[in-house]
Amino acid sequence: MKRESIEPFFATLQAANPQPVTELEYTSVFELLAAVLLSAQATDVGVNKATRRLFPVAGTPQAMLALGLERLEGYIRTIGLYRTKARNLMETCRLLVERHGGRVPRTREELEALPGVGRKTANVVLNVAFGEPTMAVDTHIFRVSNRTGLAPGKNPLEVELELIRRVPPAYAVNAHHWLILHGRYVCVARTPRCWECAVARWCDYQPKTPPSGAGR
DNA sequence: ATCCCGAGGG
DNA sequence: CCCTCTGGAT
Numbered sequence: 001m002k003r004e005s006i007e008p009f010f011a012t013l014q015a016a017n018p019q020p021v022t023e024l025e026y027t028s029v030f031e032l033l034a035a036v037l038l039s040a041q042a043t044d045v046g047v048n049k050a051t052r053r054l055f056p057v058a059g060t061p062q063a064m065l066a067l068g069l070e071r072l073e074g075y076i077r078t079i080g081l082y083r084t085k086a087r088n089l090m091e092t093c094r095l096l097v098e099r100h101g102g103r104v105p106r107t108r109e110e111l112e113a114l115p116g117v118g119r120k121t122a123n124v125v126l127n128v129a130f131g132e133p134t135m136a137v138d139t140h141i142f143r144v145s146n147r148t149g150l151a152p153g154k155n156p157l158e159v160e161l162e163l164i165r166r167v168p169p170a171y172a173v174n175a176h177h178w179l180i181l182h183g184r185y186v187c188v189a190r191t192p193r194c195w196e197c198a199v200a201r202w203c204d205y206q207p208k209t210p211p212s213g214a215g216r
Numbered sequence: 217a218t219c220c221c222g223a224g225g226g
Numbered sequence: 227c228c229c230t231c232t233g234g235a236t
Contacts (some may be wrong), residue, residue, distance in 0.1 A: 022232085024230090024232080025230070036232070037233095038235095039228085039231085039232055039233085040231090040232080040233040040234065041220085041221080041222095041231060041232090041233060042221090042222080042223085042224075042231055042233095043224075043230085043231045043232090044231085044232070045223090045224090045231095046222080046223060046224085046231080047222095047232095077220085077222080078222060078223070079222065080220080080221040080223075080231080081219095081221050081222080081224045081233085081234090082220090082221070082222075083220075083221085084220055084221085084235085086232080088234080088235095089218075107231085115234085115235085116233090116234065116235090117234085117236095118233060118234045118235085119233090119234095120232075120233060121233075121234085123227090124223050134219085136232070137230090137232095138232035138233080139230080139231065139232070139233085140231090140232065141232080143218090147228085156233090176232090180232060183232090184231095184232085187230075188230090189230060190225090190229070190230075191226090213233085216224090
């Protein structure tokens with residue numbers, strides 16, 4: 001993707017979705033952290049389905065600890081990797097209470113010290129909860145960044161650094177959401193819907209033929 | 217590089 | 227059946 005294409009690329013995504021929001025459901029920073037932790041290699045729809053039952057009874061780290069590992073597993077059994085996630089979430093709650101007064105810390109270093117929280121999850125919390133211009137490179141953003149040529153990279157960290165370098169400051173805070181939504185609904189993994197893509201004219205990816213009968 | 221690991225879609 | 231989903235720890 002040409003450098004002069006980046007501005008119109010984001011301006012177009014912004015026009016289509018002026019106030020992008022996370023599709024994970026949460027009512028507090030703690031719930032956001034828990035939801036993002038649970039969302040690894042899982043769909044937000046699947047996570048919401050579980051947390052809508054879980055959070056009313058475990059909306060704080062203290063309540064989660066009181067719930068206990070076995071019952072937590074019961075709530076999230078329908079999410080992939082649930083045993084690892086249950087163990088990590090319980091341990092994270094213990095650390096939140098013991099080290100952080102039951103609150104979610106605001107620095108990358110403290111967040112990444114929590115089990116189950118890596119660079120991507122920390123980036124999401126810093127962006128969504130605290131408004132920082134971080135680039136959380138998940139499967140969608142990795143794919144869209146490489147496919148379009150917006151920010152090529154061999155691994156998520158390379159893509160993240162390239163995004164920080166290339167995304168204009170005016171779009172930096174919301175870039176995460178625009179790229180996610182674009183990847184989830186248009187620039188999908190298997191058969192990208194290029195025939196209905198609003199930013200296709202600036203994209204490096206070529207196969208843009210609609211399946212017969214699709215589109216309008 | 218490998219393991220974890222269920223649900224939904226093609 | 228195979229692929230994908232807002233990855234992290236070893």
